Amino acid sequence: MELHGAFGYLIDRFLQDGSKQRTDEYRGSIENRSRFLLDVVTAVAKVWGGEPIGIKLSLSNTSYAMQDSNPLATFGYVIQGINSFGLAYLHLMEAN
Secondary structure, three states, X not given: OEEXXXXXXXXXXXXXXXXXXXXXXXXXXXHHHHHHHHXXXXXXXXXXXXXXOEEEEEXXXXXXXXXXXXXXXXXXXXXXXXXXXXXXXXXXXXXX
């Protein structure tokens, strides 16, 4: 199973700071913006375990007006966070 966290889909919208500006606990710091993605991975891993799960992310995607002011810091934090789940793979995409 692959969680889709790239190209302006829901997880990506929460993660990147250039998307819609939320005013709740999912906005602001990298930790807050990463919360939704990590909550999704946690919920899926509870059901399936980490081994059959992969996740797709895109650091340089600009589709649907996506952008992040510091993608290396944002995605570095996310990658560290998901490492503990023992996922099958991390699928990093480049924008066309």
